[in-house]
Structure formats: C-alpha cells, structure tokens
Amino acid sequence: MTKTVLHLDLDTFYVSVERRLDTRLLHRPLLVGGISDRGVVAACSYETRAFGVHSGMSMKLARQLCPQATVIRGDAGTYTKFSKEVTDIIKADVPLFEKSSIDEFYADLTGMDRFFGCYKYASELRKRIIRETGLPISFGLSVNKIVSKVATNEAKPNNQLKIDSGFEKEFLAPLSVRKIPMVGDKTYQTLRNLGVRNIRTIQEMPLEMMQKVLGSNGTTLWNRAQGIDHTPVIPYSERKSISTERTFDRDTIDVNKLQSILLAMTENLAYQLRRGDKLTSCIAVKIRYSDFNTYTRQLKIPYTSADHVLIPAIQEIFKKLYNRRLLVRLIGIRFSDLAGGNYQINLFDDNEEVLQLYNAMDKIRNRYGDRSVLRAASMGAKTIGRFTNPFNGEPPVVLAHRKQ
Numbered sequence: 001m002t003k004t005v006l007h008l009d010l011d012t013f014y015v016s017v018e019r020r021l022d023t024r025l026l027h028r029p030l031l032v033g034g035i036s037d038r039g040v041v042a043a044c045s046y047e048t049r050a051f052g053v054h055s056g057m058s059m060k061l062a063r064q065l066c067p068q069a070t071v072i073r074g075d076a077g078t079y080t081k082f083s084k085e086v087t088d089i090i091k092a093d094v095p096l097f098e099k100s101s102i103d104e105f106y107a108d109l110t111g112m113d114r115f116f117g118c119y120k121y122a123s124e125l126r127k128r129i130i131r132e133t134g135l136p137i138s139f140g141l142s143v144n145k146i147v148s149k150v151a152t153n154e155a156k157p158n159n160q161l162k163i164d165s166g167f168e169k170e171f172l173a174p175l176s177v178r179k180i181p182m183v184g185d186k187t188y189q190t191l192r193n194l195g196v197r198n199i200r201t202i203q204e205m206p207l208e209m210m211q212k213v214l215g216s217n218g219t220t221l222w223n224r225a226q227g228i229d230h231t232p233v234i235p236y237s238e239r240k241s242i243s244t245e246r247t248f249d250r251d252t253i254d255v256n257k258l259q260s261i262l263l264a265m266t267e268n269l270a271y272q273l274r275r276g277d278k279l280t281s282c283i284a285v286k287i288r289y290s291d292f293n294t295y296t297r298q299l300k301i302p303y304t305s306a307d308h309v310l311i312p313a314i315q316e317i318f319k320k321l322y323n324r325r326l327l328v329r330l331i332g333i334r335f336s337d338l339a340g341g342n343y344q345i346n347l348f349d350d351n352e353e354v355l356q357l358y359n360a361m362d363k364i365r366n367r368y369g370d371r372s373v374l375r376a377a378s379m380g381a382k383t384i385g386r387f388t389n390p391f392n393g394e395p396p397v398v399l400a401h402r403k404q
C-alpha cells in the first residue's frame with residue numbers, strides 16, 4: 001500500500017525564535033550561540049551563509065567572516081517553550097506523528113486523503129503553525145520519510161513541496177548526493193573521489209558497487225537514492241523515558257554514597273542520550289526507604305543532554321526529596337519527555353573546549369565501554385548502567401533507536 005508521509009521542519013529555528021521575540025532582528029545577519037570568543041555557533045541566519053558561516057563553527061571565526069552580524073546568546077528554555085507550542089498544535093490535529101528533533105516532525109497521513117486530501121491538510125496545518133506561533137516552517141510530502149525530508153530541504157525557506165507517488169526517482173536525480181540524509185563530509189568525499197556528484201549517478205550504479213565501497217551503508221544509501229525507504233513514523237509519546245536504578249544489598253543512610261551513585265547514574269544516562277541524539281526535558285529521582293515507601297520527584301527543564309546541566313539539577317531534586325532520614329533501600333533516576341537533538345543546544349554558555357571534551361569522552365566510551373571514562377566523584381559507584389526501567393517496565397528507547 002502506498003503511504004503518505006509528511007515532514008515538517010521549522011526554518012533556522014533558534015534564529016526565527018529570536019526574530020519572533022525582537023522584530024528588529026528581521027532580515028539582519030544573525031548568529032546564535034555562545035557569545036564569548038571561544039563560543040560556538042549553534043544557528044545562523046540565511047544572510048550569514050553567503051559569508052561561509054555555518055553552525056558548529058567557532059564564534060570567533062564566524063565573527064571574522066561576517067563582522068556585521070548581530071550575535072545573540074541562545075536560551076535553551078525559550079526554544080524548548082516554542083518547540084512545545086508547535087508540538088501541541090500538531091498533537092491536537094494529527095493522530096500519528098513523530099517528533100524527530102526539537103524543530104522537526106514526521107506525520108503519517110496515510111488514509112487521510114479520502115477525507116481531506118493530504119496536501120490540502122498539510123498546507124492548512126502549516127498555515128496554522130505559522131499563524132499561531134509566528135515561526136516560519138516548511139514541509140515536504142511524499143510516499144516516505146526520506147523523500148519528504150529531502151523535499152522539505154528543497155522547499156526551504158518557508159515553503160512547501162509535494163512529490164507525487166511514482167516521481168521520487170525523478171525528483172532526486174538532479175540533486176547533489178550531499179542532499180541525501182546520512183551523507184556527511186566523509187561519505188561525500190568518498191563519493192566525489194569516485195566521480196559521483198549527482199544522485200542520478202548512484203541510481204544508475206549497480207547496488208553491489210555501492211556495497212563494495214561503503215559496506216552496509218552502501219545499501220541504505222543506494223536505496224535512498226532510488227527513493228526507497230520503509231522506516232515507519234514512530235509515534236511521539238511524552239512518557240518515553242530512560243531510567244536506571246539501584247537496590248542496595250544492605251540499606252544505607254550514607255548520603256555521600258547516595259550522591260556519588262546519583263552522579264554516576266546521571267553521567268551514564270546523559271551519555272545514552274547523546275549516543276542516541278536525544279534530549280530530555282523532564283528529570284526525576286526516585287527513592288525507596290527501608291519501610292518500602294517510595295517517593296519520586298520530577299522537574300521540568302529546558303531540553304538538554306549535557307552532564308553539567310543535568311548533574312546539579314538531579315542533586316537539587318535529591319536534596320528536596322531525601323528528607324526522611326531513614327535507611328534507603330533503592331535509588332533511581334529517570335529522564336523523560338525526550339526529543340531528538342544534539343547537545344549544541346547547551347553551547348550557549350559554553351565553549352569549544354567543553355564540546356570537544358564531551359566528544360572526546362563519548363568517543364572513548366563508544367570504543368571501550370560506558371564506564372571507561374568517569375568523573376572522579378562518581379568512581380565510588382560500582383554497579384550502575386544496568387538499564388532496567390523502574391518506572392514503567394518499558395525498554396530504554398534511546399538504546400533501541402540509536403543512530404537512526
């Protein structure tokens with residue numbers, strides 16, 4: 001059966017939010033990120049791109065390339081609020097949708113054409129989001145996620161594009177291979193060295209040749225170039241969470257020990273978030289006392305996956321929660337309200353060194369295991385990282401969906 005999949009993506013999201021809050025910034029070159037010289041560009045307006053500026057670049061270099069740009073320190077809390085506003089509008093209207101990142105959504109509209117006409121329906125949804133939030137958003141509509149995502153990118157800025165069923169290959173053929181989601185700098189270079197520039201060339205190549213060059217990624221890439229993609233829209237649920245807990249062999253009242261275990265748990269779950277390109281906006285601590293009474297306390301926070309934001313927040317919750325001065329039998333933490341996204345959102349008050357530190361630590365963990373690098377304060381904690389879910393019994397979603 002032919003599907004109808006909608007991809008919605010807010011245009012230069014952080015930049016648009018800043019302009020929504022201060023209209024003087026409209027049409028001006030704008031950089032959002034860490035404002036010190038060692039800061040990093042988290043988002044930049046279209047006006048700055050002609051100067052060679054891109055996100056992830058050091059703020060210092062961006063300022064040199066585009067000295068006339070206005071530089072704004074981003075605010076994760078504000079972006080989280082706007083992201084939720086858009087989510088609420090979609091949620092009220094669309095039965096099956098996926099929030100794939102803080103500013104990106106997929107919706108499965110299969111079957112709705114009989115009643116509404118999918119394109120009309122999507123157009124009206126887009127208009128409503130623009131009207132109610134004041135934020136520009138683009139969409140692509142096609143038979144699958146990949147083609148729709150590419151269509152959205154071709155439609156931008158602030159526009160929409162429909163690819164009729166059967167025309168996927170034709171639509172993709174003239175585009176650069178760069179436009180295929182998953183083609184980063186390295187793959188692009190490999191393909192260029194083979195003399196491949198446009199998607200058409202991959203379409204005409206035998207599958208085996210792609211496999212030879214890129215292994216199993218070659219198969220995915222070849223399929224995507226043909227406009228073939230069967231990945232489903234994964235329903236969004238705010239309850240989705242990851243969590244970890246520990247039951248003590250002997251009940252304890254040692255607060256230092258409890259705190260160092262919480263720290264190790266936070267560090268480990270934050271790493272799981274980053275590994276799955278996820279952010280959390282609701283964190284909770286759970287304590288079970290020796291009398292089996294169990295208490296949880298949660299806190300809504302701006303989207304993050306950064307240790308240095310999560311650790312103090314978890315400690316704060318623990319301080320408020322741990323007040324019975326009884327022996328503790330079990331403690332645990334949970335991150336929920338997950339959305340896709342990388343930790344650039346926390347770079348507004350940080351600098352390149354912090355980003356590089358996270359990258360370096362995570363690389364070691366990817367290679368040697370998740371306890372190969374630890375904060376000194378968490379080294380006393382021995383057995384965290386068993387991902388049972390004390391809250392709802394569901395498997396950890398981050399591990400299940402890592403690297404989509």
Ligand SMILES: [Mg+2]
Nearest residue numbers: 009010011103
């Ligand atoms: Mg976007």
